[in-house]
Amino acid sequence: MSTDAAGLGRGRAVGFVLPALVLIGVFLVFPALWTIYLGLTDYRLTGLEAAEPRVVGLDNYTAALGDERFRGSLWLTAQYVLGSAVIGQAGLGFSIAWVLRDRRGPVKRVTEGLVLLAWILPSSVVAFLWIALLDRDEGTLNALLHTPGLAWLLDHPMPSIIVFNVWRGTAFSMMLYGAALANVPPSHLETARLAGASTFQQLRDVVVPRIKGHVLTNLLLISLWTFNDFSAFQITAGGPEGRSEILPIYIYNVALSGGRLGFGAAISFLVLIINLVVAFVYLRLLRTRREDARREVAAP
Amino acid sequence: MIVLGGLTKEFPGGVRALDGLDLEIADGEFFALLGPSGCGKTTLLRTIAGLETPTSGNIGIGGVDVTSVPPGRRDVAMVFQDYALFPHMDVTANIAYPLRIKKVPRARREAKAAETASLLSLSDLLARRPGQLSGGQQQRVALARAVACHPKVFLFDEPLSNLDARLRLEARTFLKRLQRELAVTTVFVTHDQGEALALADRIAVMSAGRFMQVGTPSEIFRRPANTFTASFIGSTPMNLLPGVAGDGALRVAGAVLPLPAGVSDGPIVYGLRPEYTDLSLSPRDDAFTGKVAVVENLGTAHLVTLESGDHLIQAVVPEGEEPAPGTAAWAVPRPGRALVYRDDRLVSPLPADGAR
Ligand SMILES: Nc1ncnc2c1ncn2[C@@H]1O[C@H](COP(=O)(O)OP(=O)(O)O)[C@@H](O)[C@H]1O
Numbered sequence: 071m072s073t074d075a076a077g078l079g080r081g082r083a084v085g086f087v088l089p090a091l092v093l094i095g096v097f098l099v100f101p102a103l104w105t106i107y108l109g110l111t112d113y114r115l116t117g118l119e120a121a122e123p124r125v126v127g128l129d130n131y132t133a134a135l136g137d138e139r140f141r142g143s144l145w146l147t148a149q150y151v152l153g154s155a156v157i158g159q160a161g162l163g164f165s166i167a168w169v170l171r172d173r174r175g176p177v178k179r180v181t182e183g184l185v186l187l188a189w190i191l192p193s194s195v196v197a198f199l200w201i202a203l204l205d206r207d208e209g210t211l212n213a214l215l216h217t218p219g220l221a222w223l224l225d226h227p228m229p230s231i232i233v234f235n236v237w238r239g240t241a242f243s244m245m246l247y248g249a250a251l252a253n254v255p256p257s258h259l260e261t262a263r264l265a266g267a268s269t270f271q272q273l274r275d276v277v278v279p280r281i282k283g284h285v286l287t288n289l290l291l292i293s294l295w296t297f298n299d300f301s302a303f304q305i306t307a308g309g310p311e312g313r314s315e316i317l318p319i320y321i322y323n324v325a326l327s328g329g330r331l332g333f334g335a336a337i338s339f340l341v342l343i344i345n346l347v348v349a350f351v352y353l354r355l356l357r358t359r360r361e362d363a364r365r366e367v368a369a370p
Numbered sequence: 371m372i373v374l375g376g377l378t379k380e381f382p383g384g385v386r387a388l389d390g391l392d393l394e395i396a397d398g399e400f401f402a403l404l405g406p407s408g409c410g411k412t413t414l415l416r417t418i419a420g421l422e423t424p425t426s427g428n429i430g431i432g433g434v435d436v437t438s439v440p441p442g443r444r445d446v447a448m449v450f451q452d453y454a455l456f457p458h459m460d461v462t463a464n465i466a467y468p469l470r471i472k473k474v475p476r477a478r479r480e481a482k483a484a485e486t487a488s489l490l491s492l493s494d495l496l497a498r499r500p501g502q503l504s505g506g507q508q509q510r511v512a513l514a515r516a517v518a519c520h521p522k523v524f525l526f527d528e529p530l531s532n533l534d535a536r537l538r539l540e541a542r543t544f545l546k547r548l549q550r551e552l553a554v555t556t557v558f559v560t561h562d563q564g565e566a567l568a569l570a571d572r573i574a575v576m577s578a579g580r581f582m583q584v585g586t587p588s589e590i591f592r593r594p595a596n597t598f599t600a601s602f603i604g605s606t607p608m609n610l611l612p613g614v615a616g617d618g619a620l621r622v623a624g625a626v627l628p629l630p631a632g633v634s635d636g637p638i639v640y641g642l643r644p645e646y647t648d649l650s651l652s653p654r655d656d657a658f659t660g661k662v663a664v665v666e667n668l669g670t671a672h673l674v675t676l677e678s679g680d681h682l683i684q685a686v687v688p689e690g691e692e693p694a695p696g697t698a699a700w701a702v703p704r705p706g707r708a709l710v711y712r713d714d715r716l717v718s719p720l721p722a723d724g725a726r
């Protein structure tokens with residue numbers, strides 16, 4: 071097989087790719103490297119260090135790892151990702167897709183429409199709606215539940231932002247699983263049903279083996295998105311007392327509100343590393359799956 | 371025994387796929403559902419399986435009304451047209467799957483799978499995945515899965531249609547032998563009349579959600595009850611010609627033919643299989659006159675199409691006796707083989723004269 075399918079020649083091929091590479095370099099690689107550098111300094115937003123940052127080596131990292139607030143935030147982030155992405159969005163999205171899989175007509179269209187609406191609305195609008203819903207004095211939820219004066223955002227900040235993110239992001243998983251389920255042949259499910267398989271057994275024996283790749287891709291994407299998601303800031307701003315301060319909000323609070331840019335950059339770099347590790351694990355799983363599939367086809 | 375009473379299935383959107391079907395299938399019978407595609411065969415099979423809920427009517431299996439029993443508790447096994455083998459399980463696991471759901475211990479169900487596999491000559495393939503099997507092997511694995519769980523009823527939806535022609539003949543013989551050995555009541559869907567005639571103890575010919583005729587293969591072949599069945603059954607399309615009975619004779623497409631017993635005067639439709647039509651190259655009175663328009667090679671015989679006025683008449687002639695296109699020829703009905711229909715009902719031959 072020729073490696074030069076378009077017949078451009080090396081020179082012109084480089085010419086075409088170069089502008090894109092330059093853009094990526096300027097706007098992605100350079101800031102990333104700059105962040106790594108900043109993370110090694112005591113750069114601040116204001117004061118003496120703003121003018122003359124000093125290189126402090128790994129001080130920022132040791133400080134972060136020793137910091138109660140950072141470790142608390144990491145734990146909250148884990149809850150947030152697990153609760154709102156893996157269990158919430160993927161679980162709920164799959165359930166909706168499963169229930170609607172062979173529905174036609176208005177029920178399906180309305181449900182899909184509502185779920186999609188939550189996805190396409192700008193997050194600031196959604197955040198405002200949720201504040202209105204959860205408000206202590208005039209909130210809709212309190213009116214519905216007859217629990218006047220219950221301060222959801224103060225008493226239950228983590229559940230509030232988890233539910234908020236589930237509501238906001240379920241559409242993607244629902245659509246992805248909807249498409250995946252369309253690939254499961256009805257006759258396979260029916261064979262299982264005729265054998266007497268329960269819904270759980272049908273899912274275990276027929277559906278999951280068939281859509282494993284979709285599940286992994288879905289979990290990879292929504293975990294990373296949720297891990298880096300900042301929109302919860304618009305609801306609780308990490309409060310009260312840092313009880314919903316997930317990592318992106320923690321970085322914002324430390325680096326911009328607190329002015330410790332160097333420290334913030336160090337934490338950003340840690341977040342980047344965590345992202346890479348998560349992505350690497352998922353991609354490994356995905357690759358072993360593909361190799362399994364290929365070996366199956368290739369075998370005699 | 372399977373009993374259907376007034377079974378009707380209407381799909382949302384108004385398609386009446388099954389239209390008031392009544393039927394009894396005996397224990398151990400090999401029963402074929404035959405009809406053109408879209409006539410409701412699959413829907414009937416799926417309704418018996420419990421995968422579709424009938425709009426009205428009821429279904430009994432083994433003396434129990436199962437109309438509202440879920441598919442998993444009807445004790446039926448279905449082989450789908452696409453075989454529906456689970457790609458991530460090997461042959462053993464596929465065959466043993468229904469037993470696994472029924473909580474048969476692992477050692478027992480694997481022994482059962484191996485035993486069934488040897489019955490279907492699959493013993494060498496037990497460790498393979500479906501992706502590594504040929505179409506014929508996949509079909510036998512699907513059969514094995516149905517056989518292994520010892521159901522009361524087998525339901526087969528065109529199980530042979532994905533095989534190539536030669537394999538299909540082998541599989542057909544095999545299937546018949548298997549069913550005889552197991553003696554399990556079997557409902558078999560096909561759109562291939564040859565397959566139905568060859569395999570079934572009885573056939574139901576379907577059209578537009580109704581049974582046009584239910585009977586043994588020889589009844590259906592010799593005495594098709596209506597022109598639909600007449601034209602559907604047979605390896606070559608039956609000649610169906612309009613005519614009139616009167617003055618002690620049948621007048622059909624210019625020929626004057628002897629009047630069969632029991633046909634009263636009036637308009638009729640005259641049916642004659644090409645296999646029962648002989649070709650003469652010299653003029654005869656009791657024959658259709660025409661000119662040879664097309665000659666088709668069937669291998670051991672030729673199908674000759676005569677142009678006779680406005681009508682086309684086909685005849686099968688033995689190898690080596692085929693006329694050249696354009697020559698004049700006379701199509702002679704064999705005595706006693708003609709079918710006479712009035713108002714789309716068979717009026718001759720009468721049931722007594724040699725239906726079997
Ligand atoms: N799920 C369905 N929804 C609506 N119409 C259907 C459905 N399944 C089958 N039909 C219609 O019912 C009729 C019978 O279909 P089917 O039983 O599949 O025919 P066959 O198996 O004889 O080819 C067809 O007109 C088909 O379009």
Ligand SMILES: [Mg+2]
Pocket residue numbers: 408411412413
């Ligand atoms: Mg069909």
